[in-house]
Amino acid sequence: xxxxxxxxxxxxxxxxxxxxxxxxxxxxxxxxxxxxxxxxxxxxxxxxxxxxxxxxxxxxxxxxxxxxxxxxxxxxxxxxxxxxxxxxxxxxxxxxxxxxxxxxxxxxxxxxxxxxxxxxxxxxxxxxxxxxxxxxxxxxxxxxxxxxxxxxxxxxxxxxxxxxxxxxxxxxxxxxxxxxxxxxxxxxxxxxxxxxxxxxxxx
Amino acid sequence: xxxxxxxxxxxxxxxxxxxxxxxxxxxxxxxxxxxxxxxxxxxxxxxxxxxxxxxxxxxxxxxxxxxxxxxxxxxxxxxxxxxxxxxxxxxxxxxxxxxxxxxxxxxxxxxxxxxxxxxxxxxxxxxxxxxxxxxxxxxxxxxxxxxxxxxxxxxxxxxxxxxxxxxxxxxxxxxxxxxxxxxxxxxxxxxxxxxxxxxxxxxxxxxxxxxxxxxxxxxxxxxxxxxxxxxxxxxxxxxxxxxxxxxxxxxxxx
Numbered sequence: 025x026x027x028x029x030x031x032x033x034x035x036x037x038x039x040x041x042x043x044x045x046x047x048x049x050x051x052x053x054x055x056x057x058x059x060x061x062x063x064x065x066x067x068x069x070x071x072x073x074x075x076x077x078x079x080x081x082x083x084x085x086x087x088x089x090x091x092x093x094x095x096x097x098x099x100x101x102x103x104x105x106x107x108x109x110x111x112x113x114x115x116x117x118x119x120x121x122x123x124x125x126x127x128x129x130x131x132x133x134x135x136x137x138x139x140x141x142x143x144x145x146x147x148x149x150x151x152x153x154x155x156x157x158x159x160x161x162x163x164x165x166x167x168x169x170x171x172x173x174x175x176x177x178x179x180x181x182x183x184x185x186x187x188x189x190x191x192x193x194x195x196x197x198x199x200x201x202x203x204x205x206x207x208x209x210x211x212x213x214x215x216x217x218x219x220x221x222x223x224x225x226x227x
Numbered sequence: 228x229x230x231x232x233x234x235x236x237x238x239x240x241x242x243x244x245x246x247x248x249x250x251x252x253x254x255x256x257x258x259x260x261x262x263x264x265x266x267x268x269x270x271x272x273x274x275x276x277x278x279x280x281x282x283x284x285x286x287x288x289x290x291x292x293x294x295x296x297x298x299x300x301x302x303x304x305x306x307x308x309x310x311x312x313x314x315x316x317x318x319x320x321x322x323x324x325x326x327x328x329x330x331x332x333x334x335x336x337x338x339x340x341x342x343x344x345x346x347x348x349x350x351x352x353x354x355x356x357x358x359x360x361x362x363x364x365x366x367x368x369x370x371x372x373x374x375x376x377x378x379x380x381x382x383x384x385x386x387x388x389x390x391x392x393x394x395x396x397x398x399x400x401x402x403x404x405x406x407x408x409x410x411x412x413x414x415x416x417x418x419x420x421x422x423x424x425x426x427x428x429x430x431x432x433x434x435x436x437x438x439x440x441x442x443x444x445x446x447x448x449x450x451x452x453x454x455x456x457x458x459x460x461x462x463x464x465x466x467x468x469x470x471x472x473x474x475x476x477x478x479x480x481x
Contacts, residue, residue, distance in 0.1 A: 033347075035321065035324070035325060036321070037297055037321060037323040038297050038301075041297055041323065042301055045298075070320060070325070070347060070348065070351060071346065071347055071348055072344070072345055072346060072347065075346055075347075114345060132425065135425055135426065135427055135450065136349075136425060136426065137349055137350040137396045137397070138229065139350060139396070139397060140229050140230060140231075140232050140272065140427070140450065140451070141229070141230045141272055141480040142228065142229045142230070143228065161230065161480040163272075163302065165325070165326075165350040165351075165396075166348075166350055167348070167349055167350065167396070183228060184229060203303070203325075206301060206302055206303045206325060207301070208267070208301055209301075212301060
Protein backbone atom coordinates (compact mmCIF):
# COMPACT_ATOMS: atom_id res chain seq x y z
CA UNK A 25 0.00 0.00 0.00
CA UNK A 26 1.30 3.39 -1.06
CA UNK A 27 0.50 6.23 1.32
CA UNK A 28 -0.06 9.75 0.09
CA UNK A 29 0.81 11.95 3.02
CA UNK A 30 -2.19 14.04 4.04
CA UNK A 31 -1.14 17.25 5.73
CA UNK A 32 -4.09 19.39 4.76
CA UNK A 33 -2.63 21.20 1.82
CA UNK A 34 -3.46 21.30 -1.81
CA UNK A 35 -4.56 18.87 -4.35
CA UNK A 36 -4.08 15.45 -2.80
CA UNK A 37 -7.24 13.99 -4.27
CA UNK A 38 -5.97 14.05 -7.85
CA UNK A 39 -2.90 12.14 -6.80
CA UNK A 40 -4.93 9.43 -5.03
CA UNK A 41 -7.28 9.28 -8.02
CA UNK A 42 -4.33 8.78 -10.34
CA UNK A 43 -2.87 5.93 -8.26
CA UNK A 44 -6.31 4.29 -8.04
CA UNK A 45 -6.77 4.71 -11.79
CA UNK A 46 -3.58 2.73 -12.49
CA UNK A 47 -4.76 0.00 -10.12
CA UNK A 48 -2.65 0.80 -7.07
CA UNK A 49 -3.64 0.27 -3.48
CA UNK A 50 -3.37 3.82 -2.16
CA UNK A 51 -4.32 5.51 1.08
CA UNK A 52 -4.40 9.13 2.14
CA UNK A 53 -3.11 9.39 5.70
CA UNK A 54 -1.11 11.33 8.26
CA UNK A 55 -1.07 8.54 10.84
CA UNK A 56 2.60 7.71 11.65
CA UNK A 57 1.73 4.02 12.11
CA UNK A 58 0.18 3.81 8.65
CA UNK A 59 3.17 5.62 7.17
CA UNK A 60 5.37 3.02 8.82
CA UNK A 61 3.59 0.01 7.27
CA UNK A 62 3.31 1.55 3.79
CA UNK A 63 5.32 0.18 0.86
CA UNK A 64 6.16 3.71 -0.20
CA UNK A 65 5.38 7.32 0.62
CA UNK A 66 4.28 10.17 -1.60
CA UNK A 67 4.72 13.71 -0.38
CA UNK A 68 2.43 15.93 -2.44
CA UNK A 69 2.22 19.66 -2.30
CA UNK A 70 0.27 22.41 -3.87
CA UNK A 71 1.07 25.22 -1.49
CA UNK A 72 3.62 27.85 -0.73
CA UNK A 73 6.77 26.24 0.74
CA UNK A 74 6.56 27.83 4.20
CA UNK A 75 2.90 27.00 4.58
CA UNK A 76 3.56 23.40 3.54
CA UNK A 77 6.50 22.93 5.92
CA UNK A 78 4.50 24.34 8.84
CA UNK A 79 1.54 22.13 7.96
CA UNK A 80 3.81 19.08 7.88
CA UNK A 81 5.07 19.90 11.39
CA UNK A 82 6.35 16.93 13.36
CA UNK A 83 5.54 14.52 10.52
CA UNK A 84 8.65 15.87 8.80
CA UNK A 85 11.03 13.99 11.11
CA UNK A 86 8.98 10.82 10.78
CA UNK A 87 9.11 10.97 6.97
CA UNK A 88 12.81 11.68 7.07
CA UNK A 89 13.51 8.66 9.29
CA UNK A 90 11.46 6.36 7.07
CA UNK A 91 13.19 7.61 3.92
CA UNK A 92 16.64 7.19 5.50
CA UNK A 93 15.69 3.65 6.51
CA UNK A 94 15.12 2.83 2.83
CA UNK A 95 11.40 3.32 2.26
CA UNK A 96 10.73 4.70 -1.24
CA UNK A 97 9.69 8.34 -1.08
CA UNK A 98 8.33 10.41 -3.96
CA UNK A 99 8.04 14.17 -3.55
CA UNK A 100 5.90 16.06 -6.06
CA UNK A 101 6.08 19.79 -6.82
CA UNK A 102 6.37 21.52 -3.42
CA UNK A 103 6.67 18.03 -1.90
CA UNK A 104 9.73 17.59 -4.14
CA UNK A 105 11.07 20.98 -3.11
CA UNK A 106 10.70 20.00 0.55
CA UNK A 107 13.20 17.16 0.02
CA UNK A 108 15.96 19.80 -0.17
CA UNK A 109 17.79 21.82 2.49
CA UNK A 110 15.88 25.10 2.40
CA UNK A 111 13.77 27.46 0.32
CA UNK A 112 13.75 31.22 -0.07
CA UNK A 113 10.03 31.42 -0.93
CA UNK A 114 8.42 34.17 1.25
CA UNK A 115 11.50 34.18 3.55
CA UNK A 116 13.86 31.27 4.28
CA UNK A 117 12.33 27.97 5.45
CA UNK A 118 14.06 24.67 6.16
CA UNK A 119 13.15 21.56 4.21
CA UNK A 120 13.83 17.90 5.03
CA UNK A 121 17.46 18.06 3.89
CA UNK A 122 17.32 14.61 2.27
CA UNK A 123 18.80 15.98 -0.95
CA UNK A 124 21.29 18.82 -0.82
CA UNK A 125 20.55 22.09 -2.53
CA UNK A 126 18.29 25.09 -2.11
CA UNK A 127 14.99 26.17 -3.58
CA UNK A 128 15.45 29.51 -5.30
CA UNK A 129 13.39 31.75 -7.61
CA UNK A 130 13.34 31.18 -11.36
CA UNK A 131 15.26 34.12 -12.92
CA UNK A 132 12.91 37.01 -13.65
CA UNK A 133 14.02 37.09 -17.28
CA UNK A 134 11.53 34.24 -17.77
CA UNK A 135 7.74 34.31 -17.53
CA UNK A 136 6.95 33.25 -13.97
CA UNK A 137 5.41 30.84 -12.99
CA UNK A 138 6.90 28.27 -15.34
CA UNK A 139 3.48 26.96 -16.27
CA UNK A 140 2.54 24.38 -18.84
CA UNK A 141 3.94 21.40 -20.69
CA UNK A 142 7.69 21.16 -21.14
CA UNK A 143 9.96 18.38 -22.38
CA UNK A 144 11.99 16.42 -19.84
CA UNK A 145 15.28 14.73 -20.59
CA UNK A 146 16.08 12.05 -18.02
CA UNK A 147 19.62 10.98 -17.13
CA UNK A 148 20.48 7.34 -17.71
CA UNK A 149 18.87 4.77 -15.47
CA UNK A 150 16.45 6.96 -13.63
CA UNK A 151 13.92 4.48 -12.25
CA UNK A 152 10.92 6.80 -12.55
CA UNK A 153 11.52 7.15 -16.28
CA UNK A 154 11.93 3.43 -17.03
CA UNK A 155 10.45 2.70 -20.45
CA UNK A 156 10.26 6.42 -21.28
CA UNK A 157 13.59 6.83 -23.02
CA UNK A 158 12.49 9.56 -25.42
CA UNK A 159 11.93 13.11 -24.24
CA UNK A 160 8.31 13.55 -23.18
CA UNK A 161 6.16 16.49 -22.14
CA UNK A 162 5.16 16.93 -18.51
CA UNK A 163 3.04 19.56 -16.77
CA UNK A 164 4.84 22.14 -14.63
CA UNK A 165 3.44 24.91 -12.45
CA UNK A 166 6.01 26.57 -10.20
CA UNK A 167 7.92 29.79 -9.55
CA UNK A 168 10.89 28.35 -7.61
CA UNK A 169 13.24 25.55 -8.56
CA UNK A 170 15.79 23.30 -6.92
CA UNK A 171 19.40 24.34 -7.36
CA UNK A 172 20.78 20.86 -6.68
CA UNK A 173 24.17 20.60 -4.94
CA UNK A 174 24.32 16.89 -4.29
CA UNK A 175 26.70 14.61 -6.17
CA UNK A 176 24.81 11.47 -5.15
CA UNK A 177 21.89 12.33 -7.40
CA UNK A 178 20.70 11.60 -10.93
CA UNK A 179 18.90 14.55 -12.45
CA UNK A 180 16.44 14.98 -15.32
CA UNK A 181 16.35 18.43 -16.85
CA UNK A 182 13.92 20.62 -18.73
CA UNK A 183 14.80 23.71 -20.77
CA UNK A 184 13.37 26.95 -19.45
CA UNK A 185 16.03 29.32 -20.73
CA UNK A 186 18.44 27.32 -18.54
CA UNK A 187 18.72 23.68 -17.49
CA UNK A 188 16.02 23.46 -14.87
CA UNK A 189 16.02 20.25 -12.76
CA UNK A 190 12.70 18.50 -13.44
CA UNK A 191 13.29 15.31 -11.48
CA UNK A 192 15.79 13.91 -9.03
CA UNK A 193 16.74 10.47 -7.79
CA UNK A 194 18.97 9.80 -4.79
CA UNK A 195 18.91 6.13 -3.82
CA UNK A 196 15.33 5.47 -2.63
CA UNK A 197 14.39 9.15 -2.71
CA UNK A 198 12.64 10.47 -5.79
CA UNK A 199 11.16 13.79 -6.73
CA UNK A 200 9.47 15.51 -9.62
CA UNK A 201 9.06 19.23 -10.01
CA UNK A 202 6.34 18.50 -12.57
CA UNK A 203 2.99 16.94 -11.72
CA UNK A 204 2.88 13.32 -12.93
CA UNK A 205 -0.77 13.09 -11.79
CA UNK A 206 -1.60 15.96 -14.15
CA UNK A 207 0.61 14.97 -17.07
CA UNK A 208 -1.82 12.70 -18.88
CA UNK A 209 -0.86 9.18 -19.92
CA UNK A 210 2.89 9.79 -19.72
CA UNK A 211 2.50 11.09 -16.18
CA UNK A 212 0.62 7.96 -15.15
CA UNK A 213 3.63 5.94 -16.42
CA UNK A 214 5.82 7.75 -13.87
CA UNK A 215 3.42 6.80 -11.09
CA UNK A 216 3.34 3.20 -12.33
CA UNK A 217 7.13 3.15 -12.21
CA UNK A 218 7.07 4.44 -8.63
CA UNK A 219 4.53 1.77 -7.71
CA UNK A 220 6.86 -0.80 -9.28
CA UNK A 221 9.81 0.55 -7.24
CA UNK A 222 7.73 0.20 -4.06
CA UNK A 223 6.78 -3.36 -4.96
CA UNK A 224 10.42 -4.30 -5.67
CA UNK A 225 11.69 -2.70 -2.49
CA UNK A 226 9.16 -4.57 -0.35
CA UNK A 227 9.43 -7.92 -2.15
CA UNK B 228 10.82 24.19 -24.77
CA UNK B 229 7.68 25.19 -22.95
CA UNK B 230 4.79 24.64 -25.34
CA UNK B 231 1.82 26.91 -26.03
CA UNK B 232 -1.31 25.57 -24.38
CA UNK B 233 -4.65 24.77 -25.98
CA UNK B 234 -7.40 25.05 -23.39
CA UNK B 235 -11.04 24.22 -24.00
CA UNK B 236 -13.37 26.18 -21.72
CA UNK B 237 -16.50 24.58 -20.36
CA UNK B 238 -19.11 27.06 -19.15
CA UNK B 239 -21.30 25.12 -16.75
CA UNK B 240 -24.92 25.83 -15.88
CA UNK B 241 -27.18 23.34 -14.04
CA UNK B 242 -24.60 20.59 -14.59
CA UNK B 243 -24.54 21.10 -18.37
CA UNK B 244 -21.95 22.75 -20.57
CA UNK B 245 -23.39 25.77 -22.35
CA UNK B 246 -22.02 28.33 -24.77
CA UNK B 247 -23.35 31.74 -25.70
CA UNK B 248 -22.53 34.78 -27.79
CA UNK B 249 -21.35 37.94 -26.03
CA UNK B 250 -22.27 36.21 -22.76
CA UNK B 251 -25.91 35.67 -23.97
CA UNK B 252 -28.05 33.14 -25.92
CA UNK B 253 -26.85 29.93 -24.30
CA UNK B 254 -26.67 26.70 -26.31
CA UNK B 255 -26.29 23.22 -24.78
CA UNK B 256 -22.94 21.54 -25.41
CA UNK B 257 -23.13 18.39 -23.28
CA UNK B 258 -22.20 16.79 -19.97
CA UNK B 259 -19.20 18.47 -18.30
CA UNK B 260 -17.48 15.30 -17.12
CA UNK B 261 -17.99 13.52 -20.43
CA UNK B 262 -16.80 16.47 -22.44
CA UNK B 263 -13.85 17.09 -20.10
CA UNK B 264 -12.76 13.45 -20.33
CA UNK B 265 -13.04 13.55 -24.10
CA UNK B 266 -10.84 16.65 -24.26
CA UNK B 267 -8.29 15.13 -21.90
CA UNK B 268 -8.16 11.93 -23.97
CA UNK B 269 -7.77 13.80 -27.23
CA UNK B 270 -4.84 15.97 -26.24
CA UNK B 271 -6.09 19.16 -24.56
CA UNK B 272 -3.36 20.70 -22.41
CA UNK B 273 -5.69 21.94 -19.70
CA UNK B 274 -9.37 22.57 -19.05
CA UNK B 275 -11.26 25.47 -17.57
CA UNK B 276 -14.66 24.97 -15.93
CA UNK B 277 -16.63 28.13 -15.26
CA UNK B 278 -19.73 27.99 -13.10
CA UNK B 279 -21.72 30.68 -14.88
CA UNK B 280 -24.62 30.65 -12.43
CA UNK B 281 -22.39 30.98 -9.35
CA UNK B 282 -25.20 30.79 -6.82
CA UNK B 283 -25.05 29.27 -3.35
CA UNK B 284 -26.84 26.21 -4.69
CA UNK B 285 -24.56 25.85 -7.71
CA UNK B 286 -21.45 26.06 -5.51
CA UNK B 287 -22.21 22.67 -4.00
CA UNK B 288 -22.85 21.26 -7.46
CA UNK B 289 -19.54 22.60 -8.71
CA UNK B 290 -17.57 20.93 -5.89
CA UNK B 291 -19.22 17.63 -6.80
CA UNK B 292 -18.43 18.27 -10.44
CA UNK B 293 -14.77 18.96 -9.61
CA UNK B 294 -14.60 15.67 -7.69
CA UNK B 295 -16.06 13.73 -10.61
CA UNK B 296 -13.80 15.44 -13.14
CA UNK B 297 -10.73 14.74 -11.01
CA UNK B 298 -11.53 11.02 -11.01
CA UNK B 299 -11.46 10.91 -14.78
CA UNK B 300 -9.19 13.67 -15.99
CA UNK B 301 -5.41 13.58 -15.48
CA UNK B 302 -4.54 16.95 -16.92
CA UNK B 303 -4.73 20.24 -15.02
CA UNK B 304 -8.01 22.04 -14.74
CA UNK B 305 -9.05 25.43 -13.44
CA UNK B 306 -12.39 26.16 -11.80
CA UNK B 307 -13.99 29.56 -11.61
CA UNK B 308 -17.25 31.37 -11.08
CA UNK B 309 -18.39 33.22 -8.00
CA UNK B 310 -15.44 32.26 -5.81
CA UNK B 311 -15.11 34.70 -2.91
CA UNK B 312 -13.05 33.25 -0.08
CA UNK B 313 -9.80 31.42 0.66
CA UNK B 314 -11.90 28.62 2.19
CA UNK B 315 -13.79 28.11 -1.07
CA UNK B 316 -10.49 28.01 -2.95
CA UNK B 317 -9.16 25.45 -0.49
CA UNK B 318 -12.24 23.27 -0.94
CA UNK B 319 -11.95 23.31 -4.73
CA UNK B 320 -8.22 22.56 -4.70
CA UNK B 321 -8.73 19.75 -2.24
CA UNK B 322 -11.52 18.37 -4.42
CA UNK B 323 -9.08 18.03 -7.29
CA UNK B 324 -8.84 21.34 -9.15
CA UNK B 325 -5.32 22.44 -10.01
CA UNK B 326 -6.10 26.14 -10.13
CA UNK B 327 -8.91 28.46 -9.19
CA UNK B 328 -9.87 31.60 -11.03
CA UNK B 329 -11.23 34.66 -9.33
CA UNK B 330 -12.82 37.64 -10.99
CA UNK B 331 -15.42 39.85 -9.25
CA UNK B 332 -14.23 38.96 -5.74
CA UNK B 333 -10.66 40.03 -6.57
CA UNK B 334 -11.91 43.42 -7.77
CA UNK B 335 -14.02 43.89 -4.66
CA UNK B 336 -11.36 42.50 -2.32
CA UNK B 337 -7.85 42.49 -3.84
CA UNK B 338 -6.47 41.01 -0.58
CA UNK B 339 -8.00 37.72 -1.69
CA UNK B 340 -5.26 37.36 -4.33
CA UNK B 341 -2.58 37.94 -1.74
CA UNK B 342 -4.07 35.59 0.85
CA UNK B 343 -4.66 32.84 -1.68
CA UNK B 344 -1.21 33.08 -3.25
CA UNK B 345 0.58 33.07 0.09
CA UNK B 346 -1.30 29.99 1.18
CA UNK B 347 -1.53 27.96 -2.01
CA UNK B 348 1.27 29.44 -4.12
CA UNK B 349 0.90 31.84 -7.06
CA UNK B 350 0.55 29.00 -9.56
CA UNK B 351 -2.92 28.14 -8.18
CA UNK B 352 -4.34 31.60 -8.48
CA UNK B 353 -5.74 32.71 -11.82
CA UNK B 354 -7.00 36.25 -12.15
CA UNK B 355 -9.87 36.26 -14.64
CA UNK B 356 -10.47 39.64 -16.25
CA UNK B 357 -13.51 40.44 -18.38
CA UNK B 358 -12.42 43.34 -20.58
CA UNK B 359 -14.57 45.70 -22.59
CA UNK B 360 -13.12 48.06 -25.15
CA UNK B 361 -13.82 51.73 -24.40
CA UNK B 362 -15.43 53.23 -27.48
CA UNK B 363 -14.27 56.76 -26.72
CA UNK B 364 -10.71 55.82 -25.67
CA UNK B 365 -8.83 53.83 -28.32
CA UNK B 366 -6.41 51.28 -26.91
CA UNK B 367 -8.12 51.28 -23.51
CA UNK B 368 -10.30 48.62 -21.92
CA UNK B 369 -12.42 48.66 -18.77
CA UNK B 370 -12.72 45.80 -16.28
CA UNK B 371 -16.26 44.43 -16.03
CA UNK B 372 -17.51 42.34 -13.10
CA UNK B 373 -20.47 40.11 -12.19
CA UNK B 374 -20.22 38.00 -15.34
CA UNK B 375 -19.62 41.10 -17.40
CA UNK B 376 -22.84 42.80 -16.38
CA UNK B 377 -21.26 45.62 -14.38
CA UNK B 378 -18.62 47.91 -15.86
CA UNK B 379 -16.09 49.47 -13.48
CA UNK B 380 -13.76 52.42 -13.99
CA UNK B 381 -10.72 50.16 -13.59
CA UNK B 382 -8.29 50.01 -16.50
CA UNK B 383 -7.60 46.43 -17.63
CA UNK B 384 -3.82 46.79 -18.09
CA UNK B 385 -3.40 48.50 -14.71
CA UNK B 386 -5.50 45.82 -13.03
CA UNK B 387 -3.47 43.04 -14.66
CA UNK B 388 -0.24 44.57 -13.34
CA UNK B 389 -1.72 45.01 -9.88
CA UNK B 390 -3.03 41.43 -9.96
CA UNK B 391 0.46 40.14 -10.68
CA UNK B 392 1.89 42.20 -7.81
CA UNK B 393 -0.75 40.81 -5.44
CA UNK B 394 0.15 37.23 -6.32
CA UNK B 395 -1.90 36.09 -9.31
CA UNK B 396 0.07 33.44 -11.17
CA UNK B 397 -1.81 33.69 -14.43
CA UNK B 398 -4.28 35.92 -16.19
CA UNK B 399 -7.33 34.63 -18.01
CA UNK B 400 -8.14 37.55 -20.26
CA UNK B 401 -11.57 37.55 -21.89
CA UNK B 402 -12.54 40.11 -24.46
CA UNK B 403 -16.25 40.66 -23.99
CA UNK B 404 -16.41 42.33 -27.37
CA UNK B 405 -15.02 39.27 -29.12
CA UNK B 406 -16.54 36.50 -26.97
CA UNK B 407 -18.59 34.01 -28.97
CA UNK B 408 -18.36 36.05 -32.19
CA UNK B 409 -15.82 33.68 -33.81
CA UNK B 410 -14.25 36.78 -35.38
CA UNK B 411 -10.84 36.39 -33.70
CA UNK B 412 -9.29 37.30 -30.36
CA UNK B 413 -8.74 40.95 -29.47
CA UNK B 414 -4.98 40.88 -30.00
CA UNK B 415 -4.52 44.55 -29.31
CA UNK B 416 -5.86 43.82 -25.84
CA UNK B 417 -3.76 40.67 -25.53
CA UNK B 418 -0.59 42.53 -26.56
CA UNK B 419 -1.26 45.41 -24.17
CA UNK B 420 -1.53 42.96 -21.26
CA UNK B 421 1.29 40.56 -22.22
CA UNK B 422 3.62 43.54 -22.62
CA UNK B 423 2.75 44.77 -19.14
CA UNK B 424 2.99 41.58 -17.07
CA UNK B 425 5.52 38.78 -16.52
CA UNK B 426 3.04 35.99 -15.75
CA UNK B 427 1.35 33.72 -18.32
CA UNK B 428 -1.68 35.13 -20.10
CA UNK B 429 -4.49 33.04 -21.56
CA UNK B 430 -6.39 34.68 -24.41
CA UNK B 431 -10.13 34.11 -24.35
CA UNK B 432 -13.07 35.11 -26.50
CA UNK B 433 -13.44 35.13 -30.25
CA UNK B 434 -11.80 31.98 -31.60
CA UNK B 435 -13.52 30.92 -34.83
CA UNK B 436 -10.76 29.79 -37.16
CA UNK B 437 -7.40 28.13 -36.68
CA UNK B 438 -5.48 31.22 -37.69
CA UNK B 439 -7.13 33.12 -34.85
CA UNK B 440 -5.25 30.89 -32.42
CA UNK B 441 -1.98 31.48 -34.25
CA UNK B 442 -2.59 35.24 -34.28
CA UNK B 443 -3.25 35.34 -30.54
CA UNK B 444 0.03 33.54 -29.85
CA UNK B 445 2.13 35.51 -32.33
CA UNK B 446 0.45 38.96 -32.41
CA UNK B 447 -1.07 38.86 -28.94
CA UNK B 448 2.00 37.26 -27.31
CA UNK B 449 -0.12 34.95 -25.15
CA UNK B 450 1.03 31.68 -23.60
CA UNK B 451 -2.24 29.85 -24.02
CA UNK B 452 -5.46 30.10 -25.98
CA UNK B 453 -8.89 29.35 -24.59
CA UNK B 454 -11.73 28.26 -26.82
CA UNK B 455 -15.23 26.87 -26.61
CA UNK B 456 -17.45 27.09 -29.67
CA UNK B 457 -14.90 25.84 -32.19
CA UNK B 458 -14.15 22.63 -30.33
CA UNK B 459 -17.46 21.92 -28.51
CA UNK B 460 -19.50 21.76 -31.67
CA UNK B 461 -17.03 19.60 -33.54
CA UNK B 462 -15.58 22.13 -35.98
CA UNK B 463 -12.01 21.19 -35.04
CA UNK B 464 -10.36 18.54 -32.90
CA UNK B 465 -7.56 19.41 -30.48
CA UNK B 466 -5.21 17.38 -32.67
CA UNK B 467 -6.13 19.37 -35.79
CA UNK B 468 -5.51 22.59 -33.88
CA UNK B 469 -2.10 21.43 -32.65
CA UNK B 470 -1.05 20.07 -36.03
CA UNK B 471 -1.96 23.38 -37.63
CA UNK B 472 0.00 25.41 -35.06
CA UNK B 473 2.98 23.09 -35.30
CA UNK B 474 2.99 23.43 -39.11
CA UNK B 475 3.28 27.18 -38.59
CA UNK B 476 6.27 26.83 -36.25
CA UNK B 477 4.56 27.02 -32.86
CA UNK B 478 5.79 24.57 -30.17
CA UNK B 479 2.89 22.43 -28.98
CA UNK B 480 2.58 19.19 -27.03
CA UNK B 481 1.42 16.90 -29.81
